[in-house]
Amino acid sequence: xxxxxxRGFAGGINSPNPFWLASAPPTNxxxxxxxxxxxxxxxxxxxxxxxxxxxxSSRYSATDWNGLRMMGFNNIELISDRSVEVNLSxxxxxxxxxxxxxxxxxxxxxxxxxxxxxxxxxxxxxGADGLELNFGCPHGMSERGMGSAVGQVPEYAQMIxxxxxxxxRTPVLVKLTPNITDIRTIARAAKRGGADxxxxxxxxxxxxxxxxxxxxxxxxxxxKSSHGGYCGPAxxxxxxxxxxEIMSDPESALPLSGIGGIxxxxxxxxxxxxxxxxxxxxxxxxxxxxxxxxxxxxxxDNWMREKGFxxxxxxxxxxxxxxxxxxxxxxxxxIVAHIDEQKCIGCDLCHIACWDGAHQCIHLDRVxxxxxxxxxxxxxxxxxxxxxxAAIAETPVTRKEREVTTLGDYPTPLERIPRVxxxxxxxxxxxxxxxxxxxxxxxxxxxxxxxxETWDERTRGAECAPRPQx
Amino acid sequence: xxxxxxxxxxxxxxxxxxxxxxFGELKPPLTAQAAQIEANRCLNxxxxxxxxxxxxxxxxxxxxxxxxxGNLRGSALRILDANILGSSCSRVCPVEVxxxxxxxxxxxxxxxxxxxxxxxxxxDSFHKSxxxxxxxxxxASAPRVVCIGAGPASLACxxxxxxxxxxxxxxxxxSLPGGLNTYxxxxxxxxxxxxxxxxxxxxxxxxxxxxxxxxxxxxxLEALESEFDYVFVGVxxxxxxxxxxxxEDSDGVINALELIAxxxxxxxxxxxxTVVVVGAGNTAIDAANxxxxxxxxxxxxxxxxxxxDMSAFDFEYEHAKQEGVQFLWRRQPLxxxxxxxxxxLLDTVQVHQVDNKLLPLPDSHFTxxxxxxxxxxxxxxxxxxxxxxxxxxxxxxxxVADHSTGQTGNPRYFAGGDCxxxxxxxxxxxxxxxxxxxxxxxxxxxAHA
Numbered sequence: 001x002x003x004x005x006x007r008g009f010a011g012g013i014n015s016p017n018p019f020w021l022a023s024a025p026p027t028n029x030x031x032x033x034x035x036x037x038x039x040x041x042x043x044x045x046x047x048x049x050x051x052x053x054x055x056x057s058s059r060y061s062a063t064d065w066n067g068l069r070m071m072g073f074n075n076i077e078l079i080s081d082r083s084v085e086v087n088l089s090x091x092x093x094x095x096x097x098x099x100x101x102x103x104x105x106x107x108x109x110x111x112x113x114x115x116x117x118x119x120x121x122x123x124x125x126x127g128a129d130g131l132e133l134n135f136g137c138p139h140g141m142s143e144r145g146m147g148s149a150v151g152q153v154p155e156y157a158q159m160i161x162x163x164x165x166x167x168x169r170t171p172v173l174v175k176l177t178p179n180i181t182d183i184r185t186i187a188r189a190a191k192r193g194g195a196d197x198x199x200x201x202x203x204x205x206x207x208x209x210x211x212x213x214x215x216x217x218x219x220x221x222x223x224k225s226s227h228g229g230y231c232g233p234a235x236x237x238x239x240x241x242x243x244x245e246i247m248s249d250p251e252s253a254l255p256l257s258g259i260g261g262i263x264x265x266x267x268x269x270x271x272x273x274x275x276x277x278x279x280x281x282x283x284x285x286x287x288x289x290x291x292x293x294x295x296x297x298x299x300x301d302n303w304m305r306e307k308g309f310x311x312x313x314x315x316x317x318x319x320x321x322x323x324x325x326x327x328x329x330x331x332x333x334x335i336v337a338h339i340d341e342q343k344c345i346g347c348d349l350c351h352i353a354c355w356d357g358a359h360q361c362i363h364l365d366r367v368x369x370x371x372x373x374x375x376x377x378x379x380x381x382x383x384x385x386x387x388x389x390a391a392i393a394e395t396p397v398t399r400k401e402r403e404v405t406t407l408g409d410y411p412t413p414l415e416r417i418p419r420v421x422x423x424x425x426x427x428x429x430x431x432x433x434x435x436x437x438x439x440x441x442x443x444x445x446x447x448x449x450x451x452x453e454t455w456d457e458r459t460r461g462a463e464c465a466p467r468p469q470x
Numbered sequence: 471x472x473x474x475x476x477x478x479x480x481x482x483x484x485x486x487x488x489x490x491x492x493f494g495e496l497k498p499p500l501t502a503q504a505a506q507i508e509a510n511r512c513l514n515x516x517x518x519x520x521x522x523x524x525x526x527x528x529x530x531x532x533x534x535x536x537x538x539x540g541n542l543r544g545s546a547l548r549i550l551d552a553n554i555l556g557s558s559c560s561r562v563c564p565v566e567v568x569x570x571x572x573x574x575x576x577x578x579x580x581x582x583x584x585x586x587x588x589x590x591x592x593x594d595s596f597h598k599s600x601x602x603x604x605x606x607x608x609x610a611s612a613p614r615v616v617c618i619g620a621g622p623a624s625l626a627c628x629x630x631x632x633x634x635x636x637x638x639x640x641x642x643x644x645s646l647p648g649g650l651n652t653y654x655x656x657x658x659x660x661x662x663x664x665x666x667x668x669x670x671x672x673x674x675x676x677x678x679x680x681x682x683x684x685x686x687x688x689x690x691l692e693a694l695e696s697e698f699d700y701v702f703v704g705v706x707x708x709x710x711x712x713x714x715x716x717x718e719d720s721d722g723v724i725n726a727l728e729l730i731a732x733x734x735x736x737x738x739x740x741x742x743x744t745v746v747v748v749g750a751g752n753t754a755i756d757a758a759n760x761x762x763x764x765x766x767x768x769x770x771x772x773x774x775x776x777x778x779d780m781s782a783f784d785f786e787y788e789h790a791k792q793e794g795v796q797f798l799w800r801r802q803p804l805x806x807x808x809x810x811x812x813x814x815l816l817d818t819v820q821v822h823q824v825d826n827k828l829l830p831l832p833d834s835h836f837t838x839x840x841x842x843x844x845x846x847x848x849x850x851x852x853x854x855x856x857x858x859x860x861x862x863x864x865x866x867x868x869x870v871a872d873h874s875t876g877q878t879g880n881p882r883y884f885a886g887g888d889c890x891x892x893x894x895x896x897x898x899x900x901x902x903x904x905x906x907x908x909x910x911x912x913x914x915x916x917a918h919a
Contacts, residue, residue: 066538067510345577352516364517385517389527392873392905395895396567398781411577416519436513437578 002304003311004297006042006102009277010171010197010255013130015042015102017297018268018312022199022259022280023048023106023132023175025077026290030090034097039290040297043102045199045280048079048134049087049123050108050146061208061218063234072234073283074208076219076226078140079108084119088126095127103127104173108134108146111156113163120167130170133160133195135186136177136202138229148202151177154189161193173257175199176242183242187252197255199280200246201239203229232283236261240274244323247275263292265299272312273319327456334448335427337362337420341409343440346416350431350441355381361424362431366414422446486736492763493657496789497561497587505591509538512583513574520569520585525901526553530569534588546596549589550603554629554904555622557597557668558651559897560589561660564783568897597667602674606635613914615907616641616698618685621649622896623887624704625669626903627910628677634911638677639698643684646735649706651896653731656756658763662734688860695882700910702876703862703869703885704903707849707893713748717806718845722814726757726846733760743841744768746816747795748803750780754846755787758795761844769795770838774802774821774828801836802828806843814840852889868892876906877913884910 006015020043021027021036033044055077063072080087088105095103105123109115123131135157137147150156157174164172174190176183178201187198205227210217217225239260246252258271263284271279284292309315339350354362363378379387396402408414420431432441500508512534520530529548536545549556565571565586573582613636617624620642628638646652651665673679685691694701710725712718724732726747732738741764747754750773761769771790773780776799780787800821807815820834851867861880863870869878869885876884886902888894 067507345574346515346519347513347574348516349513381516388517388522391522392901393523393525393527394891395525395564395898397894399779402567412574 002301002309004300004304006278006312009102009257010130010173012171013043013102013104014100015278016100017042017293017300018272018276018278019043019293019296020045020102020104020257020278020280021285022282023104023134024282024286026282026285028080029082030094033094033103036285036290036293037094037098037101040293041101041290043104043129043278045104045106045132046080046087046091046128048106048108048137049084049119050079051110052083053078053081053140055081056221058219058221061228062232063208070232070283070287072206072208072230073232073286074206074219074228074230075203076139076221076228079134079137084122088122091123091126091128095129102129104130104132106132106134106175107164108137108141111145111150111160116160116163117167120164124168124170128170130173130197131164131168132173132175132199133164134175134202135160135190136175138177138179138203138205139227148177148179151175151186151202152180154185157186158189158193161190161195165194171196173197173199175202175259176246177202178238178242179205182245184245184249184252187246187249187254191252191254195254197257197277198246198252199257199259201235201242201260203231204235204238206230231261232287233261233263236267240270243271243274243276244320247317247320248323263287265296265303268296268300269303269315270319272316274323275317275320277312277316325456327459328454330452330454331458332448332450332453334446335443336422336425336446337427337431338442338444339418339420339431340440340442341414341417342411343437344410344412344417345437345440346412347436348416348418349434349436351418352381353430353434358428358430359424359426361421361426362418363421364415364418366417366419486739489657489733489736489739493661493760495661496658499594500584500587500591502591505537505588508584508588509534511575512538515574519572519574520583523568523572524552525568525895525897526559526904527901528552528556528569528589530585533592534583534585537588537592542592542595543599543601545592547603549592550596553897553900554626554672555651555668555896555900556589557593558622558655558660558665559900560586560593561664562651562655562895563897564785564895566785567783597671603633603671605633605675608635608637608676611918612636613699613910614697615639615700615702615910616694617702617704617903618694619649619703619705619887619889620644620647620669620679620681621704621706621887621899622651623706623889623899623903623906624649624702625672625677626900627702627704627884627886627907628903629672629675630904630907631910632676634907636907636911636914639680640677641680641683641685641694643682645681647679647681653734654727654753655896656730656760657734658759699882699914701883702903702906702910703878703883703889704887704899705852706888708852709850710845711848711850713803713845713847715803715805717808720806720808720814720843722841723806723843723845726753726844727849729757729844730760733764738764740764741766741842743813744770744839745842745844746770746772746838746840747844747846748772749846749848750775750782751846751848752782752786753848754844755782755790755795757844757846758790759793761842762793762795766842769793770798770840771795772798772801772803772816772818772838774800775823776800802830803843804835809839814843816840816843849888849893851892866892871906872909874905875909876902877909881913 004017006018023045027044028047059077061074062070065071105128107119109119135151141147142149174195207217256276257278258276259280262279262281268279351362435441514531518531533545533548569585570582575582615638617628617640620640631638647669648665745761745766747758758769758771801818802821804817809815816838819830821828862878869890871878871885871890876886884906886906887899
């Protein structure tokens, strides 16, 4: 039976599972965090504690996509608006009642040594299992010289990390902002400063959209808006890339708590495969509540059972060696699209995608029945549509007209099942990505008749990255 | 001739609250959000089968994407571009055998996109706005066309003509336009008021209407020929066919179209007792359902063949069963008599089919005592008029016209809709009217050049 517990993360943090709540509204109060632990969350990073702030209303906005809510989510809320005393007394209470769950204090104070020493001592006094330095908040706090204002300058990030390390007895995590050209510069600074671990990514600077009636971007605060921090499912690919960059860089690599669009066990597994020891979740909880952790824990457990992993450490980082620079990819690896005629429903999205978005090698030139005369090959999409619209169609009013004509071998009329010209197919995947039917278009390997060769090998004869062995 | 210059208004129809209640819409409109959700389900197929199966080839994925992006006006214009009666078609089309039947989602075991309801959503929004469709400037050389009959075929032909800058006049023998849309479609599918509203949009585009103008003689045709360059014949079919049995002219015998038109314009408010509808087509079902909703205690649908032979669409048959209509299969009416209590007696016999012939079964005579008998065995062709159209071929009661242009044997005469196809759907009539309009414009342009 798989063991999904986290042991000794960042040199000493334990939690019953790798699922932590990120420092955000779901971890605003002790009461909330205790309910989250009851629901099954392994740990919680407290909503950032510091000098209490005044917030605005409204604070959130979202990007919907094709009828789905909150593909991306944006906030302009600041750190905790409650006093340090209240937050820390509640933290002590939570630790007393839930000694086995991880409670991490997220901290942000003015950039002076004493302020940091004070807050570190107070948080640890309240029983925090670890400290997360909020160098990432991209809005509001950064205007006051905190948050991402620190996280965008390596010297500041290193200096404050050093101050904290002078005082801290518990593991110190530095939370990184993605609003920087290369996230590794700050990761390296944090590592130089002595950080025990990193959290990434914080939210991405964003304007989610503009109200086309008022011309005010969202969220609207009395007719004006301000850029916010973007998160939710939309940012996951960006976060995964940054996790990979950090973990593949020896000068950056530290125990990493992955953050960014994680909503399911699948997302979590991906972050762990890129080296993360724990993951943090916020938007999905803000959308659906703490209860989502149940499936996350069960799903991860089932997947590990299926794959034969006994602990998280057994698969942590396995995908890192599968990521390389482009120049080390095999130029002679060749795949082509194959359409399963039994599964094709005839939407022909692959055809138009290939013509207008790829390499014009998926054609609608099959014909049902005997071919009498010339068959036009490679008709352009526009000509094809014109032809259909010039045809005369009639309502089948009699029973006889409505009788289903036998379709032949496939559920879809053959003339609507596209054909892949394999000699022209470049194996780009686009058709298989747009196909609405699972496993209808498979990318199948063909023998290119050549040994593997990378760009690097071809151009420089350089020593190439070793092929991963599993 | 009666020229009606003022707006055709539904105000002349009595607003009968009871009728509205009894004939509440079968498919209520989608809410804005439901439409959005449904629109987002559309895969946006290339060369979409829904579009191909629509006789007017409405760009279905195109108008649906416009709904999903919130471009409702663009969506409606896209629909109207292909089908000027997009509003009534969204309500009356048998989408199950057309666009929705062709939806590829069937093959993925998913529910097809509710194209009819989405189309209605866009069209309702457009009609509510009261916007007039833009038309091209009229050129001095533009042809003058008269469309005989104000049903869907003529309306589509006339609208297409004025959109492209020609003159179009519609002459109609009845007092209201719309043809079967106004007088013949079950009220729970398309309200008379909505049909008239749609025609009003066409009138505001610049189509002239003359009502109460029956064309019954060669002289009247000649007058039209001298006034107009081309004639489009969209007269539909004639009266309902007779049963051809004794007693057919008794009180209490009313054919299906008369019954439907009667309740739609408020002449028939209530039906009591037992009703027997003879026939098993879509109109028979509309009449049977109407009788139920108007209060008939029992409604029987009597058909000389079996369930599997009925020409009504499957969904119409299902609907009739839900309405409580009862079916008498393989029974043939023989005579209609009056009982001593003044009720109707319909003598029938069970039949069976032998070599394409229906033969009575012995000892199967049965008399149904009822209060109303509704023949619904199809419409007869309008032969008397067609006979007068010189040079226009008529075969099996249908005008012979080129499939793609609607042109008849007389090059100045075009025809479309039921009088050519023998009785199909509104959308077929619209498609043929539009094709004829485009053919007329092309020929006129060539003649001018």
